[in-house]
Amino acid sequence: MRRAVCPGSFDPVTNGHVDIIGRASRLFDEVVVATGTNPSKSRMFSPEERLEMLREACADLPNVRVQGFTGLLTTFCQENDIHAVVKGLRAVSDFDYELQMAQMNASLAPEVETVFVPTSPEFSFLASSLVKEVARFGGDVSGLVPPHVLAALRAKRAEGA
16 A cells, blocks of 8 residues: 655645645555644644644545654654655745755655655645734635634634634
């Protein structure tokens, strides 16, 4: 079975993430969407909230499952018999960072390959951090995130997060 992982913080999941996950699901038999739970990073959404938003966003993709993890991605891959990491690239700056990460991962787990997928042009500017910033100030992000994520962002804004 060809199994891949699409890792990320997904804080929150965007339409760009969903596009990459969907495209990966056509390339691999199974795709695990793995969100890290790094306690040293401050996030808008809790690990549980991010997992639930991802599950809903991927519900129509039968060969995709969502799972949280802690620690190294390469360890997660080894423990789950995953041999490919799928990363979306928006720009050259993403490539510089992701190439270094891919090379580090290859040094830790040579059996795990990184596959770079260029972002669809309509999502090339999209980043979770920008979505959060615009949403915090009441801007319209309805075309950038799935509807259930939009509702969650509006709820967080109402809470004053």
